[in-house]
Amino acid sequence: MKVTVEILTGTFIDTEVNENATVRDLKENIATELKLPVKRLILLVGDDENRRIVMENEDEMMLRDLGVIEDSHMYLFFMHPDLVFEKERSREEEEISSDAESRRGNEEDKANINGHEEEEEDKAMKIDEKAEGEEEEKEKNGEEKDNDGVKEEAKESEEGDKKVET
Incomplete structure (x- = not known):
C-alpha cells in the first residue's frame, strides 16, 4: 500500500509498505530514504479528528490497526540527536x-x-x-554405681574379717 509522509519542512515522502506492515517497517523505509536512524523518527497518524503520535512502544503495531490505509497521509517529526543519546544513556x-x-x-x-x-x-x-x-x-x-558396689563389697569383707577376728 502507498502512504504519504509529510515532513515539517514541507517535503513529502511517498513510500510503499505491505498491508501487514508495522510502524517499525514504515520507519525503516523512511530512515533509509532520509539516511537517519529509526530512533529519531516520530510519526503522527490519523485524520484531523483522531490524530495522534505513535509512541515508541507501539513500533510493533500494524499500521492498519492505527487506521493507516492506502493513500494515508501522516506527518513525520525528528527527535533531536541529544535527546536520543539521553534516552539511550538512561536506558543503559x-x-x-x-x-x-x-x-x-x-x-x-x-x-x-x-x-x-x-x-x-x-x-x-x-x-x-x-x-x-x-x-x-x-x-x-x-x-x-560400680565404685559404690566395689566400696560396699570392701566394707562387707572388712566387716566379715572383723567378725572372724572376734
Whole structure:
C-alpha cells in the first residue's frame, strides 16, 4: 500500500509498505530514504479528528490497526540527536541498576540459604553435643554405681574379717 509522509519542512515522502506492515517497517523505509536512524523518527497518524503520535512502544503495531490505509497521509517529526543519546544513556543506566539489583537479590538469596544451612549445622551440632553429654552422664553414673558396689563389697569383707577376728 502507498502512504504519504509529510515532513515539517514541507517535503513529502511517498513510500510503499505491505498491508501487514508495522510502524517499525514504515520507519525503516523512511530512515533509509532520509539516511537517519529509526530512533529519531516520530510519526503522527490519523485524520484531523483522531490524530495522534505513535509512541515508541507501539513500533510493533500494524499500521492498519492505527487506521493507516492506502493513500494515508501522516506527518513525520525528528527527535533531536541529544535527546536520543539521553534516552539511550538512561536506558543503559536502568539496565545496569536492574542488573545490580538482580545480582544483589541473588547474593541475598545465597546468604539466606547459607544462613539457613549454618543454622541447620548449628542445630545438628547442639544435638550431637547434647547426646554426647547424656552419654557421658550415663557413663559417669554407671562408674559411680560400680565404685559404690566395689566400696560396699570392701566394707562387707572388712566387716566379715572383723567378725572372724572376734
